[in-house]
Amino acid sequence: MQARDFAAPDKERVLATIDRWIPEEGPLLPILHEVQEDLGFIPDEALVIIADKLNLSRAEVHGVMSFYHDFRKEPAGRHVLKLCRSEACQSMGADGLIDAARRLLGIDFHETTADGAVTLEPVYCLGLCSCAPAAMMDGDVHARLDAERLATLIGEARP
Known part of the structure; x- marks a missing residue:
């Protein structure tokens, strides 16, 4: 299954999710969960935005995402x-x-x-x-x- 394009509306949804969770302590996991629930997967473009907004390296965000097997980088099947x-x-x-x-x-x-x-x-x-x-x-x-x-x-x- 092909990953869909990361369009402006998706970027806005990711940013809104980050804004909701950033005041909380340890917001990375809730952000990743919500982005995946909202988009069906976590595109690479979202990882870059999340890392930037949380002042983390891309490697840190990728490391957390890849550690937990329920996060996906591509859309799942039906x-x-x-x-x-x-x-x-x-x-x-x-x-x-x-x-x-x-x-x-x-x-x-x-x-x-x-x-x-x-x-x-x-x-x-x-x-x-x-x-x-x-x-x-x-x-x-x-x-x-x-x-x-x-x-x-x-x-x-x-x-």
Whole structure:
């Protein structure tokens, strides 16, 4: 999926978000969260503006953004499938489900299908260890997942 142009209205929205949060202590994370919620991702142009307004280096802002796996630099697909990679899920067959998801979708982690339907992301614990393996599709958790249920989830997300 192609990143969209960073237009003047987007810049104004980023600046308004910064203005809202800058009086607070430690505003960087709330700013990043709000920009992503508003634009669907955090474009490089926004990182430059955020760094400038907070008097931080671009490397500092990029470092925070890249540390947290939920921030994205490109728009996600219409659906986001997160597969748990924790030890509990791995011990219950998550690696096989990950391989199946890659095969069914034709993509790897941090990629989006060509039709823009699904983005595949790893997650390192959904808190469902006793019900492993687990996944999350668009914020809804799915426990005791097997290949058939995974295929159904993916099928429902694709046109």
